[in-house]
Amino acid sequence: MVFTMALASIVMHVWDVPAKDTLQLLWGSPFALKWEDIAALVAIALALVFYIAKNFRTISGIFFDQEIAQSLGMKVKLHHTTMVLVIALVIAFAMKLLGALLIDALLILPVLIASRHAQSLRQLFLRSCAVGVFVSFFGFIAAVATDLPPSGTIALLSALLYLLSTKIKKGKIS
Template identity: 35%
Template sequence: MSIIEFLQVPIFQRALFAAILAGGTMSLLGIVIVVFNMTTIRFALMHFGLLGGAIGLALGANPLTAAIAAIAIGSLLFGPLSDKLKLDTGLIGAFFMTGSIALAFLLFYKAGVPALDVFSLFTGSILTLSRNDLLFITVLGTVVVLTFVILYKEIQLIFYDSEQAEWLGVPAKRIRNGLLFLTGLSIGVAMKIVGALLIDALILLSAMAAMRLAKNFKQLILLTSLFGMVTTTGGLLLSMVLDLPTGATITLTGVLILLFSTFIQK
């Protein structure tokens, strides 16, 4: 089938819409992960999602819905706990990461969850999105964009110097925790689109590529959004034309963009 023929299929239409929207908006939260050095938090949220999926499978509920709910809860906890305990978010994340993965596999074992069901948590597919999934992605993407537009100056100042931002009266901790919550929800969406193992393709790679080329914060946002859309839509179209796995093709497209930006920078 040609691309034109694919565009006439409702499933592919939904997938393409989700690819454009998720790639252009949720990739912006990769900037948050890189600037705030939340690599450990990212892994912790992924493992929290795995625990949520395990609970869902054990109870006979939708595992991906349970995973997204668990990630949302985790993203709400990490920031305030870090502030209250005066510990780095990375340390908080490491604690939850190890605990949640252990509990997840314990649940898998005790509930007798089939290996194929467990594997489904790691391999999402953008082609299986429902109308409700699209609605959720649309709302979340809109909130992400509005957050960056309305709080543009505040976010820019926090990224460059959070202590000075606090001194100037900017609620840096609340904004940071809000961005962390949005990042958690985006990780949940990424699990649905590309699977838990390939989340970085949607969230992180575009921001990393943009940071190599952007000369200011505005360029960073625009390039990240552009690279995110090219990664998801380009990967989706290539996977359809070449008959390749969608998640893996999207990921490799993101890797190629990152390599290209590194080459251009040099």
């Protein structure tokens, strides 16, 4: 999905297809961000990092097995509800600002890429964040250098990195 949508975004830009404004929710653009939007996203991100750091053991237990976590006295429903609400808030906020294409490229693909090589939940968190930062930074640089839409360029880089990661299994190229 991300790969084809990224190509569609770039093709629409190169051939100057009309009706780009009507697709703002789908494509989005980091160039359209205001300082208030950035401040709100930073606040949500900091709250999320604080929540995960404070409750990492509980979250790990819930991800591993909810029934065991509950039998150990962990507040499974509270943390599950909190995580769902925070994720929904992040997606709703970011979709307005960045578009569905970037949400898919920056929330789903980095986790899929990192999960192929992570051996613990902590590694998965750290590696998926690193992949997200990598594709965001280099995709944005490539978009500016080539005068292409940032959302499509970032998503295309993310999709290509995912395809490459599927060919590399635990250090071996297949």
